[in-house]
Amino acid sequence: MHCKKLLACATLLLCGYITSAQVQLTVQAGKPVTDVPPHMWGIFFEDINFAADGGLYAEMVKNRSFEFNSPLMGWKEVKQNNDTGHILIVNRQSANTANPRYAGITVNAPNGGYGLANEGFRGMGIHKGAQYNFSVWANAANGKQLQARIVLLDENGAPIGEAALSGFRDGWQVYKASLTATGAAAKGKLQLLFKGQGKIDIDMVSLFPDNTWKHRPNGLRADLAQMLADLHPGFIRFPGGCIVEGRELATRYQWKKTVGKPEERTLIVNRWNTEFAHRSTPDYFQSFGLGFFEYFQLAEDIGAAPLPILNCGMACQFNTGEVAAMNELDPYVQDALDLIEFANGDTTTQWGALRAHMGHPAPFHLTMMGVGNEQWDPQYIERYRVFEKAIKSKYPQIKLVSSAGPFSKGPMFDYLWKELKDTRADLIDEHYYMPPQWFLSNAARYDHYDRSKGPKIFAGEYAAHTKEGPEAESRNTWGSALAEAAFMTGLERNADVVKMASYAPLFAHVDAWQWRPDLIWFDNLRTVGTPNYYVQKLFSVNKGTQVVPILRNGEALAGKDSLYASAVIDANAHTVILKIVNAGAQPRSLQIALQGVKVPKAAQAGQQVLTASTTTINTLDQPQNIVPVTHQLTAGSRFTVNAAPASLNVITVPYR
Structure with missing residues (x-):
């Protein structure tokens, strides 16, 4: 009898614990607070970390016009098969102020083995079977009989693609050739080799993949541009950043x-x-x-x-x-x-x-x-x-x-705000590169901002920087992305004040970066979205049309018990979209009550989840360590959602 009483008491205590541990959330879906700005979630582009040349801009030749401070930086003279020659950098400043330098090449190469090799931007990424388009501006008053070979090399110096050029003439003209790669290389090179005797001037030596974004000449690297398109950004800030200054x-x-x-x-x-x-x-x-x-x-x-x-x-x-x-x-x-x-x-x-x-x-x-x-x-x-x-x-x-x-x-900060309130500025650009805890603690930053007729907010540059060791820079851990997600619920909840927001910086080459963390990493062949990228994507593609209140005991959820939340409705798709962050180390059971809309009985809802250990990162070799996973759940006017530890949950519920 004594044991039965103890068991009963334990059962009652356990039931009481479960009841108290379950968080009750009310979504007032029928009471829109403000419209979601059309440009709410965007991207910030700055040419840092080889984001443009060597990155999004698909040109593969470094220093193609010999205009670097060291005119032959990126280039090496090539002498093969006992052939010889000479390279002279000529400056024609008065004739061409925008692009004054060119390479004057004297060729003595009966065997076709004299010319130049270009190393690319930390090498050249070459895909087997892909077509590459070569072009060069040339003037051959004394070299009309010269012939040229364009050769792609892999990391071991083996040829993996070749094309020929001839018919050079007097006067500056552009010459083009296409070649198909017979092999692959992550850090390949380009050779331009001449055969014959004579002199030729060259400038704007260029190599582009044929498969640029939208197949445009002088175009963008397709995979990196697609990563941007997949974000469905509301705006692109350009060109920076400190590059502007x-x-x-x-x-x-x-x-x-x-x-x-x-x-x-x-x-x-x-x-x-x-x-x-x-x-x-x-x-x-x-x-x-x-x-x-x-x-x-x-x-x-x-x-x-x-x-x-x-x-x-x-x-x-x-x-x-x-x-x-x-x-x-x-x-x-x-x-x-x-x-x-x-x-x-x-x-x-x-x-x-x-x-x-x-x-x-x-x-x-x-x-x-x-x-x-x-x-x-x-x-x-x-x-x-x-x-x-x-x-x-x-x-x-x-x-x-x-x-x-x-x-x-x-x-x-205070001085600028005081002065700008008296101007006709439409938006004030606030920046925050801070530790994750700052983002967690500031999710309610804009809850009490002035909502008068003054300027609105552009959260133009932000990223959570974790301190992992003696290095000044930090990696794109899930912990940093989770803190940003919590902060972003506060931006969304205050969309009447915060009109736009963008993570920064955007791109980084794994072999040529100056600053981290960054949203998207790449090498010459591959690209990877960070956990932070997937947070940005989940918010952007689930933007909705109006912000609605999501409350716990009548208050916004902005950090109590490590929980953060915002909610929108999509009036076009007839969905309620909840964004809930559990930044704690324990799972949480959430009971959701939807008010103001009619939800079909046993409606099929979706729950997109990002969760992992807070130290998890995505890499080029392991790009799927943390990506959104979608679960189906049954919803109604009341339903329960389980939020895993250290998780971002985006719940989409249809309504009539």
Whole structure:
């Protein structure tokens, strides 16, 4: 009898524990709070970590126009079969200011064994069976009888593809050839070998995969562009980031030098070339093959709104802090006005005509622009006001993004907010590169922001940085992505204040990175989405149309018991979408009550789950360590969801 009483008591205690442990959540699906902004979840592009040249821009030849500070960087002279020759770098600055250098080659090669080899960007990724398109600008006044071979080599120096060129003539002309790879290489090379005797000048030596994004010449690497398209981003911020500023004004990003013919674009040193001494990359330059036209085109391709950020007459304040004099600010302002004309102007205008000449007569429908990147202090406010007056006067429909500086709080942050509230800024760009705990603790950051007629928020750069050891950089662990997911529920819950958000940086080459963590990693052949990538994707593709309350005891769920949540409805698809983060180490049972909509009995709902150990990462060799897994569950006006430890759960429930 005594044992039976003990068992009964234990049973009652256990039942009581289960009841108290179950979390009751109410979703007021019939009471929309605000519309989800159309551009809510976007992407941030900056040419860091070889994101453009050597990355998204599909050109495989490094220093193709001999314009690096060391003109033959990336190139090596090739002498085979007792053949000889000589290479001379010629500068024609007065004749061609955008692309002054070329290689003058004297050839004495009866056996066809003299020329140049290019190493590519940490090698060249060559796919077996794929077609590659070679081109070169050449002038052969004294070498018309020369013949050339284009040869692809694997890592061991073995030929895996070849094509021939001949018929060289006097005067600069472009010559093309295509070749199919008979083998594969992750770090291959290209050889350009000449046969005969004579002299030939060459420039813009180029090799592209035929399979570029949308099969465009001078195009983008297809697999990396597809990774962006799969995110279904609402916007693309471009070109940065600190790239906008430059270490000094002379090396700032100038959009007019990135449009027109590729051979007429002016290469400059990349500001990340020497930014970090411990990860110096002396071969990091910007060819601008991926320029503003290609950017606008990509945004259009994937249905994203363009958000260009322009220099406001200020170099990076962490470097030189150089500023343009106020009486010399007009060219900077005119660049902003002209970019709007390039994007939207009629084809009878100067810059609209250039857009049409480049192959896009229709406008790109630019609606917003950022003035400065991460600037601060009175010198920024003074210059911002000049830009604002000029842009709003001529293009009042353009929404302007201004800077809250590089920090998430403090005197600098407070000063900028105070000043910008009195301007016509539409959005203020806040940045946070912080430890995961900061993101967990700040999920309610915007719950009490001013909802008056002042500027709204653009969470323009954020990423959770975990400290794993002595290295300054951190990896893309699931723990970092989980903290970002918790924070993003707060962004979504406050979509009336936070209008846009983007993780940063976007891309990183595994052999050529300067900064981590990053959203997408790649080598010359492969790409991998990080856990952070899949968090961004789950939020973006499940954006919904209106935010609705999801409450626990009448309060938003923003960290109590390590739980975080937001909810939207999709009025077009007739679904309620819940995003629930369990950041704790224990599983949680959640009882969901849906109010304000009619849910069919035993409705089939979906639960997409990301969960793993918080130290888990995805790699190129193991890209599926953590990816979303979908489970089916039965839902109704009340149903139960189990949230695994350290998990993001996206639950989609149909309603009538």
